[in-house]
Amino acid sequence: MSLDLCVMSLQQMQDLLWLTENTLKSICCRKFTNDEIYADALRKVLGGQGRRGPANIFILFEDSAGQGGSGRGFHLQSGSLVEASERFRLDPATIAALSHLKDEVLVSNGADTAGDLDEYQTNFHPLIREFVGGSIRNFVACRLSGSLPGALLALNYPNKATDYDGSVLVSLGVMLSSLEALSMSVRETELAFKYTIEALARACEAAEEDTGAHITRVNRYAGALAANMGLSLDLVEEISFAAQMHDVGKIKVPNAILLKGGPLDDDENRVMQLHPVYGERILGDSPRLRIAREIAISHHENWDGSGYPFGLAGDKIPLSGRIVKLADVYDALRSRRSYKNALSHQEVLTIFKEGDARVVPAKHFDPEVLATFFNIEQLFAHIYEGNTAYIPT
Structure with a gap:
């Protein structure tokens, strides 16, 4: 040779x-x-x-x-x-x-x-x-x-x-x-990792009504929005999985505040508004949880800078947080709580178009995320009713 x-x-x-x-x-x-x-x-x-x-x-x-x-x-x-x-x-x-x-x-x-x-x-x-x-x-x-x-x-x-x-x-x-x-x-480790994350997410919801169903729906709403905004499949899958961790910080909020059957006073609001910070700390600094951390810390920020915990505005809010914010608000409006009745899909559509005492769409939501929602709003209705699940394509 x-x-x-x-x-x-x-x-x-x-x-x-x-x-x-x-x-x-x-x-x-x-x-x-x-x-x-x-x-x-x-x-x-x-x-x-x-x-x-x-x-x-x-x-x-x-x-x-x-x-x-x-x-x-x-x-x-x-x-x-x-x-x-x-x-x-x-x-x-x-x-x-x-x-x-x-x-x-x-x-x-x-x-x-x-x-x-x-x-x-x-x-x-x-x-x-x-x-x-x-x-x-x-x-x-x-x-x-x-x-x-x-x-x-x-x-x-x-x-x-x-x-x-x-x-x-x-x-x-x-x-x-x-x-x-x-x-x-790695696949076996990934399955164990996902099981642990899902268990933690459900533990955070255990004290509240509609246990588990809320986080499952928010995952699906967020995945649907991400997919229809043209994001990469990897990012769509990451957002649709990590969205369930948006309220992980509530595990450090006293049940007396979480389950209060009426409006929170100023002190209680201050404690509640710390849950994004708690969530970011709980999720730590693992690269694998980067998107989950983004969502946890930013899903209560508003497009106009009036949200919390940092008052971020516009593109300074991570895209994943902007997506999950709308998904979370939609599900909160649709769901019954001890202090409010559930709204219909059509009622939520009206609020997302015209606003109400608590939701001002032009100030609270990323315009692109909101436009995407209106393009696929029937999918949100199906997800809430449990008729379909988001599957990345």
């Missing part, structure tokens, strides 16, 4: 190590999927941009029942990764052939076999041949361990496939399996 080809293969390995290191550095604060891991890693190994590499890579998985499996094929186009095949089924015979690899790597070149190139094609599943779209000249295969065992199959290296290519593919397989296991742990 030439020195140039050896250097290219070593560069591929270095790229994989760099990708692993950077993924591990960010794993505590990044949500990612297996597909994202595959995309980053496959791009490092596939040919293109002057690197030696195969034209196609397949990721093949066995199913848990041992009755076959599924596969997906990838290639590069103008330097960008393309998934050029849908998931397809593989028969048990194909999977059984892969199982013979065990922990070894298989390197094969058609030119080295006794038969001709046409006969060499019969070694491959028809769907794989169709995907490649031409003759398969060589391949490297290795096992892929993990929660769902399978194999990597790399096809059509520009020259002969070599043991160096095999070592690169094995490194790719080890990396994918390791990161898949880590991502599974």
Whole structure:
């Protein structure tokens, strides 16, 4: 093998190590999927941009029942990764052939076999041949361990496939399996984290009426507003989850104030208006709770600067807080409390258009958030009645 080809293969390995290191550095604060891991890693190994590499890579998985499996094929186009095949089924015979690899790597070149190139094609599943779209000249295969065992199959290296290519593919397989296991742990941790946050949010609402339902609805209202304002899917999902923490600071407000059956006096109001500050402190400084902190501290600020706790105005109020403010006010007006009756959806629409003694829409709400509300107001009505849930799209 030439020195140039050896250097290219070593560069591929270095790229994989760099990708692993950077993924591990960010794993505590990044949500990612297996597909994202595959995309980053496959791009490092596939040919293109002057690197030696195969034209196609397949990721093949066995199913848990041992009755076959599924596969997906990838290639590069103008330097960008393309998934050029849908998931397809593989028969048990194909999977059984892969199982013979065990922990070894298989390197094969058609030119080295006794038969001709046409006969060499019969070694491959028809769907794989169709995907490649031409003759398969060589391949490297290795096992892929993990929660769902399978194999990597790399096809059509520009020259002969070599043991160096095999070592690169094995490194790719080890990396994918390791990161898949880590991502599974992250997903499990994320579920535990969300459960804890939801339990805390419900604990804060436990003393008040309509336990739990209010925070669920505010999540859905906020998600609907965020999605219809054209925000990124990640931010929509974050707001629609973090909105439930808007009143977490109420856990430090005495029940005598929370449950008072009438207007609060000045001293009681001062205590109540501290709950955004309490909420920010309770949520701490974790990067994962940044949006929740923004919402907790800012959802009682008004567009004209007349809100609390800091009297912020306009764009100085975090967008997440502006969104949750409207969602919170809508639900408060719709809900019965010991000191007031519930209003209908139409009555709230009138207040959001014309205002009343407590709500002055032009002064209290971000105009863009308010306009978005009127565009989707029927969705708010459905959410309140429990007929639908917001699902990010």
